[in-house]
Amino acid sequence: MSPSSVMQTAKNKGLDLIAITDHNSMANCGVYAKAARDYKLDFWYGVEVQTAEEIHVLALFDDPEPALEFDKELYNSLLPIENDPEFFGDQVVIDSKANIVRFEKRALINSSIWTFDEAIKKIQSVGGFAFPAHVDAQTYSVIAQLGFIPTNISLPAVGISAKAKPQMVRQNFPQLKNYNLIQNSDAHYLKDIGSGYTDFYLEKPTVAELKMACKNEKGRKIKNKN
Amino acid sequence: MILLKDFLEKIDGKVLTTEVDISQTEIKDGYVSDLLSDVMGNAEEGQVWITIMRHLNVVAVASLANLSAVVFAKSYQPEDAVIKKANQEGICLISTPLPTFQVAGILYEMLKK
Numbered sequence: 001m002s003p004s005s006v007m008q009t010a011k012n013k014g015l016d017l018i019a020i021t022d023h024n025s026m027a028n029c030g031v032y033a034k035a036a037r038d039y040k041l042d043f044w045y046g047v048e049v050q051t052a053e054e055i056h057v058l059a060l061f062d063d064p065e066p067a068l069e070f071d072k073e074l075y076n077s078l079l080p081i082e083n084d085p086e087f088f089g090d091q092v093v094i095d096s097k098a099n100i101v102r103f104e105k106r107a108l109i110n111s112s113i114w115t116f117d118e119a120i121k122k123i124q125s126v127g128g129f130a131f132p133a134h135v136d137a138q139t140y141s142v143i144a145q146l147g148f149i150p151t152n153i154s155l156p157a158v159g160i161s162a163k164a165k166p167q168m169v170r171q172n173f174p175q176l177k178n179y180n181l182i183q184n185s186d187a188h189y190l191k192d193i194g195s196g197y198t199d200f201y202l203e204k205p206t207v208a209e210l211k212m213a214c215k216n217e218k219g220r221k222i223k224n225k226n
Numbered sequence: 227m228i229l230l231k232d233f234l235e236k237i238d239g240k241v242l243t244t245e246v247d248i249s250q251t252e253i254k255d256g257y258v259s260d261l262l263s264d265v266m267g268n269a270e271e272g273q274v275w276i277t278i279m280r281h282l283n284v285v286a287v288a289s290l291a292n293l294s295a296v297v298f299a300k301s302y303q304p305e306d307a308v309i310k311k312a313n314q315e316g317i318c319l320i321s322t323p324l325p326t327f328q329v330a331g332i333l334y335e336m337l338k339k
Binding site: 115144145150 | 287
């Protein structure tokens with residue numbers, strides 16, 4: 001998915017803000033951020049961290065600098081196993097025209113050595129917004145792996161999968177009562193962009209504002225699609 | 227039914243929760259899983275749970291299912307906060323250098339006798 005085709009599709013779908021959240025790497029965020037600027041879309045650096053317990057946690061940053069610092073730390077926390085391109089496909093880093101700049105050798109399919117709690121705390125400590133991804137899914141979800149959502153760490157929101165109906169998720173998972181739900185597309189293909197979305201009512205597109213929205217502060221709020 | 231302390235000897239197990247009295251604890255059966263939702267749904271009272279999962283939720287799940295003990299294989303050790311919680315809940319945590327397969331095999335043999 002070339003940066004410009006992603007932005008064009010997002011624009012067509014009526015999205016205002018998107019994040020790129022590759023598996024365990026932010027290596028491609030920079031070129032997508034630039035493309036987003038060209039298309040006048042708000043953009044957040046993101047990554048889907050796979051924790052030691054094989055839980056997917058999403059990290060969002062509005063500021064590239066701490067994002068890329070975090071990305072370095074994350075990279076060093078990944079198990080030092082080489083990718084097998086025959087099996088998992090090539091892991092490419094691209095430029096703005098989708099030309100391949102380099103191949104990432106370390107297997108990004110693997111887990112970080114960080115536990116769920118450690119990953120969440122780490123993301124939060126560097127100013128990112130952390131939330132467990134697709135908690136309604138049967139794989140790589142915090143509820144599947146840990147039985148329930150740990151209450152010893154502060155989590156303002158949890159993610160739900162694109163195909164889910166937020167009302168049904170609330171019915172099926174009563175333990176989510178006190179959590180905001182963030183629905184996103186988790187798009188792996190152009191056609192999936194916009195298949196899941198969430199309305200954020202914010203003054204400006206920052207993580208600080210999103211945190212306020214999670215607490216319904218000063219008119220900020222989060223609204224799920226029906 | 228066997229005694230937990232006899233099993234401990236066979237697997238070179240080290241009790242991490244020193245405040246939990248296990249002198250009379252009995253083992254009825256074993257359960258092997260690293261997926262907590264699976265343990266919650268399927269483990270039964272009196273079983274020893276063998277795992278490499280070390281999250282704090284392990285203690286809550288073990289307590290919920292009334293398990294006899296949790297054995298961390300391959301020398302896996304949970305954080306101090308987990309051990310502290312287990313002491314409070316009266317859940318015995320054990321660490322063994324043996325891999326899961328061997329721990330389960332030894333328990334199976336002991337229970338069969």
